[in-house]
Amino acid sequence: xxxxxxxxxxxxxxxxxxxxxxTDHFLRLCRxxxxxxxxxxxxxxxxxxxxxxxxxxxxxLAVWDILLELGYKAxxxxxxxxxxxxxxxxxxxxxxxxxxxxxxxxEVNLPDEYGYDIPSGSKAARxxxxxxxxxxxxxxxxxxxxxxxxxxxxxxxNLDDEAAVLFGNVLHWHTEYLGRQSPVLPARRxxxxxxxxxxxxxxxxxxxxxxxxGIDYIVEECPMAAGNRHLQYKESLNSVEARSPGAKFxxxxxxxxxxxxxxxxxxxxxxLGWCERCGAPCSGEICxxxxxxxxxxxxxxxxxxxxxxxxxxxxxxxxxxxxxxxASATPTNDRSNAEGHAP
Amino acid sequence: xxxxxxxxxxxRRLDIERETVLVIIDGTLVPGDALVPDHATVEVRPVxxxxxx
Numbered sequence: 001x002x003x004x005x006x007x008x009x010x011x012x013x014x015x016x017x018x019x020x021x022x023t024d025h026f027l028r029l030c031r032x033x034x035x036x037x038x039x040x041x042x043x044x045x046x047x048x049x050x051x052x053x054x055x056x057x058x059x060x061l062a063v064w065d066i067l068l069e070l071g072y073k074a075x076x077x078x079x080x081x082x083x084x085x086x087x088x089x090x091x092x093x094x095x096x097x098x099x100x101x102x103x104x105x106x107e108v109n110l111p112d113e114y115g116y117d118i119p120s121g122s123k124a125a126r127x128x129x130x131x132x133x134x135x136x137x138x139x140x141x142x143x144x145x146x147x148x149x150x151x152x153x154x155x156x157x158n159l160d161d162e163a164a165v166l167f168g169n170v171l172h173w174h175t176e177y178l179g180r181q182s183p184v185l186p187a188r189r190x191x192x193x194x195x196x197x198x199x200x201x202x203x204x205x206x207x208x209x210x211x212x213x214g215i216d217y218i219v220e221e222c223p224m225a226a227g228n229r230h231l232q233y234k235e236s237l238n239s240v241e242a243r244s245p246g247a248k249f250x251x252x253x254x255x256x257x258x259x260x261x262x263x264x265x266x267x268x269x270x271x272l273g274w275c276e277r278c279g280a281p282c283s284g285e286i287c288x289x290x291x292x293x294x295x296x297x298x299x300x301x302x303x304x305x306x307x308x309x310x311x312x313x314x315x316x317x318x319x320x321x322x323x324x325x326x327a328s329a330t331p332t333n334d335r336s337n338a339e340g341h342a343p
Numbered sequence: 344x345x346x347x348x349x350x351x352x353x354x355r356r357l358d359i360e361r362e363t364v365l366v367i368i369d370g371t372l373v374p375g376d377a378l379v380p381d382h383a384t385v386e387v388r389p390v391x392x393x394x395x396x
Binding site for chain 1: 360361362363364365367371372373374375376377388389390391392393
C-alpha cells in the first residue's frame with residue numbers, strides 16, 4: 001500500500017484515519033497532532049520551561065522527542081523506582097536518549113534518597129504497587145518542577161491511556177474524577193501546571209514513532225502492572241476499536257467537548273494547608289507521600305497470635321503456635337509478618 | 344506458517360488484535376497489507392502498556 005499523502009511506500013496504517021503513511025508523513029502527523037493538542041487546550045507556550053516525566057518507555061520518550069523537534073525547551077526527569085532490573089533498564093533508556101540528543105535529564109533514585117522501593121514500600125504501606133508508584137511519581141514530579149522553576153510538567157499519557165481512565169471512571173461513575181479528567185490542569189498553590197500533549201495519538205502510533213525515529217525504549221511491561229484494571233479496560237476498548245475504528249477517539253474527545261464541563265468542580269485551594277514534613281500542599285497535617293515514606297521505612301510492630309477467632313476445640317493448639325511465633329518474631333516491615341503469619 | 348502471507352492474515356491466525364502490536368520484518372516497520380516472504384525474521388512487538396505512562 002502507498003502513503004495516502006505522497007504515494008511512496010507506506011510503513012504504517014492507521015485504521016481510524018482510514019489512511020496509510022510513509023515514514024516522513026507519519027512523523028509529521030505525530031508532530032502536527034501534538035502541536036494541535038497543545039494549541040487547542042492552551043497547554044503551554046513557546047517560552048515556557050517544560051519538564052517531561054520520563055519513564056524510559058515509548059510514550060514519555062516520544063513526547064520528549066516531539067517537543068524538542070517542535071522547538072520547546074524541554075528537560076527530562078526520571079525516577080529510579082527500585083523495581084529490580086526493570087527500573088535499572090528503563091532508567092538507562094532515558095539516559096541513553098538524553099545523551100544521544102544532548103538533552104538535560106534530572107534523576108532521583110527512590111531507594112537512595114527516600115529509603116524504599118516500590119515493591120517493598122507498597123507492601124509496607126498496604127497499597128497496590130500501581131497506587132504507591134503513582135503517588136510517588138506525582139509527588140516527585142511536582143517537587144522537581146516547583147524546585148526547578150519549570151512552568152509545566154508534561155506526561156506521556158496517550159489517547160489509549162486517557163480513554164481507559166475515562167472508561168473506568170464512567171463504569172463506576174466516579175464523578176469527582178470525571179471532573180478532574182482534563183488534558184491540562186492549571187497550576188495551583190504549590191502544584192505545577194500539568195499537560196498531556198499525546199491525547200490525539202494512540203499507543204501503537206507512539207511505538208511506531210520510536211521505531212521510525214530510532215529511539216530505543218523499554219518494550220517489556222512493568223512487572224508490577226500485570227493484570228491491573230487499566231490493562232483490562234484497554235483490552236475492552238481495543239475490542240470495540242477493532243470493529244469500529246475511531247471509537248476510542250470519539251469516546252474520549254467527545255467527552256472533553258460535550259460532557260466534561262458538566263462534571264467540572266472548582267478546586268478549593270483555601271482548604272489546603274502545607275505538609276509539616278516536606279512543605280507540599282495537602283489537606284491534612286502530613287501529606288500522603290510522607291505517610292507512605294514513613295510506613296515504608298519504619299519497622300512495623302509484629303502482631304502476634306492467630307488472626308481468626310479461635311473455636312474452643314483448637315484453642316490449645318493455637319496457643320502452642322502463638323508461643324512458637326513469639327519466640328522467633330523480630331520487628332519487620334514485612335506485611336505478612338505484621339499480620340501475624342509465621343515467617 | 345509458510346509464506347508469502349499478508350501481515351494481517353498472520354495476525355488473524357495468531358488471534359492478535361492489529362491495534363495492539365507493531366509488525367517489523369527484517370528490521371523494517373510494515374503496514375497490515377505487507378507480504379511476509381518465507382524465511383523472513385518477523386517481530387510482533389506489543390504496544391500496550393499498563394502503567395500510567
